[in-house]
Amino acid sequence: MDQTTPDEHAVVPFLRAGPPPDRTRWEGWQQWRKIRGTFVAAPRLTPAEHQSLSPRRRALHDLHRTATHVNMRLQETPMSARVANLMRGRLQNNAVKFMPGTRDGLMINGGGFQGKTETACDAAASFEDVWREVHHQLLPGPTPGTRDVFVPVAYCRLPVRATPKGLCKAILNVYGNPHPGTLDDLVRAVRDAIRDHHTTALLIDDITRLRLHREDDQDTLDLIRELMDLNVTLILIGVDIPGSGLLRGAYVDQRTGQWVFPDHGRGGRHHAATATQTGRRFDMVDLDPxxxxxxxxxxxxxxxxxxxxxxxxxxxxxxxxxxxxxxxxxxxxxxxxxxxxxxxxxxxxxxxxxxxxxxxxxxxxxxxxxxxxxxxxxxxxxxxxxxxxxxxxxxxxKPRRRRGRNTVLDDRGNRPAAGD
Known part of the structure; x- marks a missing residue:
């Protein structure tokens, strides 16, 4: 007869089934958005309580403790709070604007492993949580026979060797859309996808992979600027943006403090007629250690x-x-x-x-x-x-403790003489 307690055969709740969510696909982003912050930490046990467990339960508890240590929640810092608040405010302001035209973007700058991506993704997911609650008031119901996927936030990473085609493919991969053969068709497909899926925020990570000494890099940056005409808020995330050359040709508007990229265009094949002749404006915020x-x-x-x-x-x-x-x-x-x-x-x-x-x-x-x-x-x-x-x-x-002085031979003062 099996004497094992019922919970011995239960599914281990702290282990992930399957690969981790791929946030560069809309399905993976939705999976991550819904499960973020839901991990349940291991219970606290004293050494005696831990020792009293059966060997199998003890091993499972140790595995749960390990999972707890590698899945610690994202903690807000004064630096990340400043970035997240600015980003959420920018997304909300741009989302409720009625007038067409460019939307001011945001550049998140910082060193490697300083939490730029996680801070930006968490802020975008928080915005999406709210935006999804009201989107039914803005969008019609689903149309039978069509693929109506609401993707308010799209996250992608710039390829290591950036080209306009590579960026277009990375964006289309978010929606699971096919890749047309020519650059003009790729750009058209990206513009259609962003509009059709009602994307409000487009996050492009690793933006400083653009070196700008190559023509492909310069064309890619021009394409990124043009995407701002689609009523989408661009969030660019990168390491040492000021020192990367990415801001070459941009200037700081003394009135607003924003970085302005003039709308001169390089005349590449992908360059489309812009909706306005105003500059592309970005705020840049630093995420410091x-x-x-x-x-x-x-x-x-x-x-x-x-x-x-x-x-x-x-x-x-x-x-x-x-x-x-x-x-x-x-x-x-x-x-x-x-x-x-x-x-x-x-x-x-x-x-x-x-x-x-x-x-x-x-x-x-x-x-x-x-x-x-x-x-x-x-x-x-x-x-x-x-x-x-x-x-x-x-x-x-550790500070060394000073050794006490031997006081055996010290004069104690007026001690009585022997025999008194």
Whole structure:
């Protein structure tokens, strides 16, 4: 007779079925949008409670703890809040404009692994959550026999070697549309897809892969500007946009503080008649790493560490494990305040803590942990997408306790003479 308890055969709820969602396809974006923030962390157990589990349950719990550490929720920082608020405001303002013409875009600038993509995608998904609640008031019902897919947000990545054709194909892949053979037909198909699917926001990641010393890159940038005529808000995401050459030919409007790209056009085959003769305008916002040189910056970093600490499920963790003593300064030195590097260090450190039985994070344990950036095949080091990892691995030296002085021969003062 099977003596196994009922939940022994239950489906493990914290494991993913199938590959992760591909946000560059509308189906994958919808899957990610709906499940984001729904992961259920492992329960907190004491060492005694953990030891009392059966070997199988203990192994499952350890796997759940590992899943918890690598699926920590996206934490808002003062830097990401500034970016997200500006982006959500821009999307909402542009979405409710009635007049035709270009929509002001947004450029999100920052270093590699600083959370630009996740911040932008989360802000876009939050906007879509609201926009989908009201879209039935703006759109007719489904038409039988047609493919009516509402795609308010489209996210794609610029190919490593950017060309107008490559960008068009990346955008069409979002909708699952076929690729026409000629560039003119590709551009026409992109414009039709954005209109037909009522796309309000178009996010183009890795924009600084455009080098602009090649004619294809310059034509690709011109095509991106022309897409602003489609009543769509362009969100361009890239590493070191000011230093990439992407802003060449643009200027800052002193009245609005926005970057303006003049509508002169290069006359390429894809260049279509624009709806207006106004410049293409972008705001640029920086997503910076944490700053450890000011009281406000230190406080923000400590708050972030406290949020991470609250999500950890190490058996010997304690309040202040990441925020007290020399640990915050050590973590900042290892990561330079870059949230992506900090996340990887904590993930790998937790794995090491579980495997060794240490079950807590200390500078000494983290000093033995190498920061692994994972699969970098889809990143372009030449565009700054792979950050330099600080080589600081030595834990902070603990202050040596001063040895007490031998006081045996000290004069104690007026002691009574022997025999008194």
């Amino acid at each position: 944490f700053d450890y040189s000011t009281p406000a910056g230190i406080t923000a970093f400590l708050d972030h560490l406290a949020g991470i600490e609250d999500q950890l499920r190490l058996l010997r963790s304690f309040e202040g494990m990441l925020t007290s003593g020399e640990t915050p300064e050590y973590l900042f030195g290892r990561t330079r305040g870059i949230v992506g590097l900090l996340r990887r260090l904590i993930e790998d450190g937790c794995t090491e803590a579980i495997l060794t039985g240490e079950e807590r994070l200390t500078p000494e344990l983290l000093a033995k942990t190498t920061i692994h950036l994972g699969n970098l095949d889809d990143l372009d080091p030449g565009a700054g997408e792979v950050p330099d990892i600080p080589q600081v691995t030595v834990p902070p030296a």
